[in-house]
Structure formats: C-alpha cells, structure tokens
Amino acid sequence: MLLIRESEDLQKENIFARVEMWRSCLGMQKNGCSEEIRCSRFIFHIGGNKVKTTYRYLFRQITFYLIVFLVIISVNFVIIHSMPGDPLLNILGENEYTYLLQKRPETLQQMYVEYGLDGSFFQQYLRFLSKTLRLDFGYSYVRAARVTDVVFSHLGWTLLLTVPSILIAAVTGAVLGVFCGWRQGRLEKILTPLFVFLNSVPTYCLGILALFYVAFQARLFPIGGMASAYTTGLARIADILWHMVLPVSLLAISKSAYNYLIMKNSVTMIKNENYMLVAKAKGLSERRLLCKHLMRNALLPYITNVFMQFGHAMAGVMTLETVFSWKGMGKLMADSAATKDYQVLQLSFMLLCACVMTFNILSDLICHIVDPRIKSEDVVA
Known part of the structure; x- marks a missing residue:
C-alpha cells in the first residue's frame, strides 16, 4: 500500500510539474513580444498577429476551389473528347452512318453542327466553356432530352x-x-x-x-x-x-x-x-x-x-x-x-467535382470557426 501511494504521489507531482511548465511558458509574453509555444503538432505565435476574418478566409477558399474547378473541367473535357470513336456512329448505327456519309454528306455535316461536334478541338473547348458559364449544358443526343433533366x-x-x-x-x-x-x-x-x-x-x-x-x-x-x-x-x-x-x-x-x-x-x-x-x-x-x-x-x-x-x-x-x-x-x-454521350458525361463529372469541393469548403469553414488554432496566419502544422 505504501508503494502504491508513493507512485500515485509521484504521478501527481509530474502532472503539476507539467502544469507549472506551461504556466511559465505562457508567462513569457511581455510587452507585446512574440514567443513560440509548441503545443502538440502546432506552433502558436502569440502577440502582434493579425487574425484572419471568416469572410476573408472563405473568400480565399472559394477563389482557390474555383480555379481548381476550372482546371478539372478542362481536363475532363480533354479526356472525354479524346475517347476513340465517333458519337454519331453510336447514335445512327453503322448502316445509316455509312449511307449518310456516302449519299448525303451535307445531312451528316448538319448533324455535327446541331450536336456541337463541328470545328476544331480548341473551338469546341471554347464553346464548351461559354455554355458552361451560361449554365447551358445542351441536349443529350442519345436520350433526346435536356442534359440537366x-x-x-x-x-x-x-x-x-x-x-x-x-x-x-x-x-x-x-x-x-x-x-x-x-x-x-x-x-x-x-x-x-x-x-x-x-x-x-x-x-x-x-x-x-x-x-x-x-x-x-x-x-x-x-x-x-x-x-x-x-x-x-x-x-x-x-x-x-x-x-x-x-x-x-x-x-x-x-x-x-x-x-x-x-x-x-x-x-x-x-x-x-x-x-x-x-x-x-x-x-x-x-x-x-x-x-x-x-x-x-x-x-x-x-x-x-x-x-x-x-x-x-x-x-x-x-x-x-x-x-x-x-x-x-x-x-x-x-x-x-x-x-x-459527351454532354451527359461532362455535366456528371462537373456535378461530382462540385459536390466534393463544396463539402471540402464547408469542412474548412467549420474548422476555421470552431478551432481557434487555425485562425492565425502564423499557425504552422
């Protein structure tokens, strides 16, 4: 029993020694000077720091994710339009496509224009960006319905x-x-x-x-x-x-x-x-x-x-x-x-990317509001 009590007393002394160490560290801040206090994995620079507001933090996060979103949809466009095969061949079937190609090429060209498959690769990309900014995702030429629907x-x-x-x-x-x-x-x-x-x-x-x-x-x-x-x-x-x-x-x-x-x-x-x-x-x-x-x-x-x-x-x-x-x-x-079906694929990928980034922004915002350790620009993880 004596040994157990001595070990418990020693443990309490170690705990209070740690507390005194932290108090002495916190007492180092004098006359506005900035001292580093290492806590677990974080380093806090106390004093003289400008705390970022929630609105500024949110603006920076949204701007960053918008740039990422633009890059993602651009890569998405390149990958989808680099897929082998002709979309009209899947729509019309091999026999009808061959017939139009040989007998009525003007009708086939009109269908390319109608489905937005005409022009160079770069022209199609610019047309895609323009329609995306207007939230116009066109029609599904396989399902004969609006892509959004x-x-x-x-x-x-x-x-x-x-x-x-x-x-x-x-x-x-x-x-x-x-x-x-x-x-x-x-x-x-x-x-x-x-x-x-x-x-x-x-x-x-x-x-x-x-x-x-x-x-x-x-x-x-x-x-x-x-x-x-x-x-x-x-x-x-x-x-x-x-x-x-x-x-x-x-x-x-x-x-x-x-x-x-x-x-x-x-x-x-x-x-x-x-x-x-x-x-x-x-x-x-x-x-x-x-x-x-x-x-x-x-x-x-x-x-x-x-x-x-x-x-x-x-x-x-x-x-x-x-x-x-x-x-x-x-x-x-x-x-x-x-x-x-390019249009449906493009909107589906964009929607998934938007969902992932939206919830990432929400999680970052919640951390910024709830956790005071990340509100300073000088916090280093």
Whole structure:
C-alpha cells in the first residue's frame, strides 16, 4: 500500500510539474513580444498577429476551389473528347452512318453542327466553356432530352443511397470509436482488425459478395434494381426502401470502418494530453472528462472527415450502383461512356467535382470557426 501511494504521489507531482511548465511558458509574453509555444503538432505565435476574418478566409477558399474547378473541367473535357470513336456512329448505327456519309454528306455535316461536334478541338473547348458559364449544358443526343433533366433525375436516386449511409456511418463510427478508444478492452481488440480489413476492401467487392451470398443464395434481399414491377402507391415506396437496405448497409459499413478508426485514434491521442492529465488530477468524474474535455477536441477532426465523406461518397457509390443495377449517377455515367454521350458525361463529372469541393469548403469553414488554432496566419502544422 505504501508503494502504491508513493507512485500515485509521484504521478501527481509530474502532472503539476507539467502544469507549472506551461504556466511559465505562457508567462513569457511581455510587452507585446512574440514567443513560440509548441503545443502538440502546432506552433502558436502569440502577440502582434493579425487574425484572419471568416469572410476573408472563405473568400480565399472559394477563389482557390474555383480555379481548381476550372482546371478539372478542362481536363475532363480533354479526356472525354479524346475517347476513340465517333458519337454519331453510336447514335445512327453503322448502316445509316455509312449511307449518310456516302449519299448525303451535307445531312451528316448538319448533324455535327446541331450536336456541337463541328470545328476544331480548341473551338469546341471554347464553346464548351461559354455554355458552361451560361449554365447551358445542351441536349443529350442519345436520350433526346435536356442534359440537366437527365442528370438530375438520376442524381436523386444516388442521394437516396448516399445520405442515409453517411449519417448511419457517422453515428456508428463516433459511438464505437469513443467507446473503444476510451476503454481499450476486448471489444476494441475485435473491432479494430475487423474495421481495418473492411476499410481496405473496395465497396463494390463487398457488394458482389453480398449480392451472391445474401441476396442470391440466402434470398434475404432483392438481387438488384430499385423496385419490383407493377407496384404503385405506398407499396412502391416500401418496395424501394426494401431494395435500398442492402446497398445502404454495405456503404454504411464501409464508411463506419473508416470513421471508427479516425475517432478511436483521436480519442487515444487526446486522453494522454496534458490537459486531460490535469483534469484527472483534479478528480473530475469520467463523464465530465468525456463530455467536456475529450469530446470537444476529438469531434473536430471527425466532423471535418464526415463532411468530406459526403463529397467522396458521391463518387464511391457509383460502383455500388452498377453492382446493384441502381439507376443513379453511376449507371448513367457508365451508359453515357458506352454511347459517347459527351454532354451527359461532362455535366456528371462537373456535378461530382462540385459536390466534393463544396463539402471540402464547408469542412474548412467549420474548422476555421470552431478551432481557434487555425485562425492565425502564423499557425504552422
């Protein structure tokens, strides 16, 4: 007992020695001078610094992402228009295309002009930029409909899979990550290698396995599609929800694995920080340590990660849509690539890039507002 008490007293002395060291560091700021205080991975320059306003920070981020967006859509245009094959050949078929080329070339040339496929590569690019700035994305020459109508009609079905899965993954990853990071016991030893494995497996591989074993052999869920034929009203809504269960569950499991690892690592690092040791030395309850001290700091990188996941999940869900024959953006882009439907492909890529960058801006803005450490221009990570 005497040895235990001596070790506890020694631990408390070490904690209070660290506190005194930090107080002495904070006391070095005198007469407006700037001193460096190293805290974990950050270096703060105290005194004489001009704090960036939120509006200025937001303006800089939006300007940067607009430039990135312009570069991305330009590269997107080059890649799509460099695809081999003639789009009109896919539209008309080989026989009709050969007939028009030999007998009525003026009609074929008129169709090139109508579909915006005439002129040099650079002229097509300038025409593409001009129409993009006017939000005029033209018509789909394969589906004979406006491109915006085609794309946004498929976008809703993609969001129907993405939004529930991200929300489920955010809650599941946070709860399991906090519990296993704080109480590293038997459950943590089971979940960590399991989630590391699930995080490394592509979602479409999980989809193929689930489709074969769960839907085909066990017949627990529909094999594919969005709804059964000849269903209407509430029965159709229930049928769509039933078809959603398997793809949403797989996407939620895949994202929960990554969220769990992020939250668990954050909790593991933060619980050994100096301020947590000081709070323990003060005799605070475990509930107060978790809610007031640990969660405040652990949730910041986690929220940033969840916002970024919304954008990236839009791209990741497309392969899963192809596996489950879900008529969302993934299947639309696969069909458009096969038929050389340039307009639909261009708007689809632009929309995905816009989603990723929008959620990146939101995550950066939340970090800037919530975390005071990044509000100074002199913070060095």
